[in-house]
Amino acid sequence: MNEIITTENTKVNPNLVQNYLMTNAKNLPEVSIEEIRTKLSNLTQEEFNRVQVVPIKDSLIMFILSFCFGNYGVDRFMLGQVGLGVLKLLTVGGCGIWWLIDLFLIMEETKKTNYEKIMSAMPYQNI
Template sequence: MDAQKVDMFIMTNAKYFEGHQLTFIRERLLELDDSHWMLLSTTSFQDPSTNLIISVIAGSFGVDRFLIGQVGLGIAKLLTCGGLGIWAIVDWFLIMKLTKEKNLEKIQKYMY
């Protein structure tokens, strides 16, 4: 794939991934052929900052866990009112990293 196209993709979507993941993503994208580019360029990623805001507002109801695809944990968090508030507070510190990991899983589907 064209290096300029890959660099533009990385610059546009860097906030959706952790910093140490960007080098790996760039190397894998450079190895891809152009047939995967259309799928990759139309893929939307979850914004970690938005998920953090949602976690602060509705974290006690498990909404943040539902958004990142962890339905079982979302239901458990909903039934326990966010672990009596403790689980909700802990998730304020974890949700951004979990969102970035989910985004990495999503992009890896197109890399292999």
């Protein structure tokens, strides 16, 4: 007989957490990896599945986009920062100055945005 396995209250498998972090660690702030690991380990399988489907932006791809199209604000639009994207577009990357500064900042900004997305997908935990 086939049994239906419910994952409603089952704790997430630690190997799944490890695999998730190994895959996404390069796109998350280094200082937050342990915090994320702890919170992910306390989730149920169902909650973890919701976190897994959160789209994570690749910080290297964002750097390349910023390098090629940063004057037009494409990097900021991709991060969901529409206001900054429009401003950057209208000023053509702040006459190139803002574009140059963003080349140094965009990778960390991408990691920070990814962290915020993951944290907002998790249920509130008081750890």
